[in-house]
Amino acid sequence: MVLSRVTHSIQEIENWDGSGHSRKVMQNEFINPALFVNNRQRLGSLMIPNSLAVVNSNDTPVTNADGSLALPPNSDLFYLSGVQQEQSILLLYPDAMDENHREILFLREPTPLAEIWEGRKLTKERARAETGIKTVEWLSTFPALFHRLMCESEHVYLNSNEHKRATIETETREARFVRDTQTRYPLHHYERLARLLHQIRVVKSDLEIELIRKACQITDDGFRRVLNFVKPGVNEREIEAEFAHEFIRQGGRFAYLPIIGSGRNACVLHYIENSERCAKGELILLDVAASFRNYNSDLTRTIPVSGKFSRRQKAVYKAVLSVLRASIAGLVPGKTVRTWQAEAEQLIERECVNLGLLTLRDIKRQNPDCRAVRKYFMHGLGHPIGLDVHDVGFTTQPMQAGWVMTVEPGIYIPEEKMAVRLENDVLLTENGPVDLMGQIPIEVDEIEALMNR
Numbered sequence: 001m002v003l004s005r006v007t008h009s010i011q012e013i014e015n016w017d018g019s020g021h022s023r024k025v026m027q028n029e030f031i032n033p034a035l036f037v038n039n040r041q042r043l044g045s046l047m048i049p050n051s052l053a054v055v056n057s058n059d060t061p062v063t064n065a066d067g068s069l070a071l072p073p074n075s076d077l078f079y080l081s082g083v084q085q086e087q088s089i090l091l092l093y094p095d096a097m098d099e100n101h102r103e104i105l106f107l108r109e110p111t112p113l114a115e116i117w118e119g120r121k122l123t124k125e126r127a128r129a130e131t132g133i134k135t136v137e138w139l140s141t142f143p144a145l146f147h148r149l150m151c152e153s154e155h156v157y158l159n160s161n162e163h164k165r166a167t168i169e170t171e172t173r174e175a176r177f178v179r180d181t182q183t184r185y186p187l188h189h190y191e192r193l194a195r196l197l198h199q200i201r202v203v204k205s206d207l208e209i210e211l212i213r214k215a216c217q218i219t220d221d222g223f224r225r226v227l228n229f230v231k232p233g234v235n236e237r238e239i240e241a242e243f244a245h246e247f248i249r250q251g252g253r254f255a256y257l258p259i260i261g262s263g264r265n266a267c268v269l270h271y272i273e274n275s276e277r278c279a280k281g282e283l284i285l286l287d288v289a290a291s292f293r294n295y296n297s298d299l300t301r302t303i304p305v306s307g308k309f310s311r312r313q314k315a316v317y318k319a320v321l322s323v324l325r326a327s328i329a330g331l332v333p334g335k336t337v338r339t340w341q342a343e344a345e346q347l348i349e350r351e352c353v354n355l356g357l358l359t360l361r362d363i364k365r366q367n368p369d370c371r372a373v374r375k376y377f378m379h380g381l382g383h384p385i386g387l388d389v390h391d392v393g394f395t396t397q398p399m400q401a402g403w404v405m406t407v408e409p410g411i412y413i414p415e416e417k418m419a420v421r422l423e424n425d426v427l428l429t430e431n432g433p434v435d436l437m438g439q440i441p442i443e444v445d446e447i448e449a450l451m452n453r
């Protein structure tokens, strides 16, 4: 196993078996563990001397009665280990005296009963192969070993959800761990692990970009299937089913709840009912994309129900497309997201004047803190994407090479019962932006041709 090399093709990732023998079914099916090894090395290089860090799985979300949802992988735990099994704990202590204590993965011990009900769990061997971590222990040994290492270490990195738009109403497994640890060890120096993880997760490695590209390719296939399928009278939910069929068939999932809004529904930014019939003459806004092995893509396309844009629809569409193109070109390292957004707003403002939505007078008299264009374009131009759709990262700081950003301008006109939004995912590099969705149909002629085949 060559764990230090981090540039592998998707083919190598797919063929990876972690042992050099025939491919086995694995939890993260075929992700090269070099991805996680590299991520741990990056984190370790930022930790202060003689410090340890702990990351926990998420809880399984409960619903009603005895119902529960599928366990959402903890993105930080996955980023550092590739583990997405319940009750897992990762402990990193790069300066530990004993080499075996520098990286320790604690797992729920498989029992025959759990395997009957829930299926196969990670064995120690499989966990070693998938994560590149040598020391794998059962969870029951955690308290004693943790106590010993806490007595050796000076600083402790604990994790919390520091996404600035997170709404946190229930206590997570991680938050319980933080509370218990601080109660038991009140005299340690605690540090915020999220500060470090946000810094490294936002800059993607080649292996991560391969996985995001794969998610984009599945999304592309789903969109082409839908272009073939849509006609007047279809229900929005039938379109959702077409995407689901293609994504799941290819080993992907919905990266987020799909937004499939025809006519006026397209003006509701978080429309997720997807339950109305699409009428001839309307546009449909499709904000639907796949994830692959937990890496996300995020796509929006807007298409005509009948397969042909009206003149007015085409004018609005072309306005948004030109802002998309300019905003992709504007993704350069060193610029702040705020400046990038302001540049796009200026462009959309001009397009809104050309479309007769705003007058020059509206603009002259506007309140600079609430610009007139916000009536027709009221959201952010884009966000980092990765293991989370709205990924972590310090977006007040200048953008860097290695960020993957969505670019999603739109014009929303409820009085005309229509909206157009277009969204692609773009990698920033020192040599200019790389559109990871450049192959997905977007030109008016292309969309019409594919819909009328």
Ligand code: GLY
Residues within 6 Å of the ligand: 256, 287, 298, 389, 408, 423
């Ligand atoms: N699909 C979520 C977003 O565009 O941000």
Ligand code: MN
Residues within 6 Å of the ligand: 287, 288, 298, 299, 300, 423
């Ligand atoms: Mn989107």
Ligand code: MN
Residues within 6 Å of the ligand: 298, 383, 406, 408, 423
């Ligand atoms: Mn987005």
